[in-house]
Amino acid sequence: MTLDVVTLMTMSSLAVVLCGVSFILNTSFSRNDATGRMWSLGFISGIIVAAGYGVEAAVADAWWGLVVGNVAYVASIGALWCGARLHNGRSPKLWIVVVIALVVGAVTILQTPGGGTWAGAPVLWLGLVALSVLGGVELQRGRLRRNVNGRSLGIVLWIFAFFMLARTIAFLASGPEGRAFTLYFDQGIAAVVTMALIISAAITVSVLRAERGGDSAVGDLSVGILSRAGVLSAESFVQSAEDHLERAENTHQGMALIGADIDRLPEVNTAFGRSAGDEAISAFAQTLRGTVPVMAAIGHPAAGRFLVLVAVASATEALAVAERIQIALVDNPLPDRQTIRLTASLGVADTFDHGYSLSTLTGAVIDAIGRSKAAGGNHIEVSTTA
DSSP states (O other), X not given: OOOOHHHHHHHHHHHHHHHHHHHHHHHHHSOOOHHHHHXXXXXXXXXXXXXXXXHHHHSTTOHHHHHHHHHHHHHHHHHHHHHHHHHTTSOOOHHHHHHHHHHHHHHXXXXXXXXXXXXXXXXXXXXXXXXXXXXXXXXXXXXHHTOHHHHHHHHHHHHHHHHHHHHHHHHHHHOTXXXXXXXXXXXXXXXXXXXXXXXXXXXXXXXXXXXXXXXXXXXXXXXXXXXXXXXXXXXXXXXXXHHHHHHHHHHTOOEEEEEEEETTHHHHHHHHOHHHHHHHHHHHHHHHHHHSOTTOEEEEEETTEEEEEEEOSSHHHHHHHHHHHHHHHHHOOBTTBTTOOOOEEEEEEEHHHHOSOHHHHHHHHHHHHHHHHHTTSSEEEEEOOO
């Protein structure tokens, strides 16, 4: 059976509408947070794309449908990227999507009605390439990097970006009637690629939201005063740490901030499942609680990352605390998986070199953790530059 272009485009539009309505309803009746609203905006934009292109194809001289469809297409991919940034705890950068959408809309208006169906197409496709690449990168970092579903969608976005870039080159080289374009990049093939992207996105973001909203999601950033791992949540730790540092500065008491990031947590999730990753985070937190001094403040700013603020008499004592954490991790395998022994990349910064500003100490620790990871993990880096 051979499917013509109209049938393929209709199937693509139907997939967009069904996936969009399903996700929007799920968001409305479950966890309606900023990330869910942004991804819902993406699916709403996808539905508008289908409607706009449908009007342009069915109604004579309805060039405005093409303008609406092109702008909404940018918004749909852009919202996917912005939602991924929100999921990672970063600002959405929505203004970038707005700028690209305005440029695409303006070019499309200038090229219609003389440009026909292809008015503004190269600019639209290049905009989609840029947003797809950004989305793919965002899905490979932060909290999403620890989730195989997020990483998989990132790869799908990169494939989509490659297709759109190749389509643009073929269009500019030979025009819409060129052999290469009609053979590999016509509307029917583009509709199939779009269907694959929409279905992958719908499945992935639904799974991500379900995992984020689950009661057993140990990696959630905050649940009241404590994180689900049983130590201070990100916000609570900041309040406690700032108070400790202020009082320590008044009494000239030395303090050290120790950061620990679980090594290869994404691989544990992939190999043994999300429950194993949650178990690793909980075990790590309990090891910290049993190893560091009793009055130390332990914070949980991200799924696999912990911060410990401890009073010390010298930089040598701060390093000794970090070494005790490193040894304790190796000596305590996961209870139900005796073959898995956790290691961590650790960074240390103290008030003797960096002063009593929590933001300065945190920045120094994060940089030190980065160097520790670059050295292969299971390593301690001490930041000594003020």
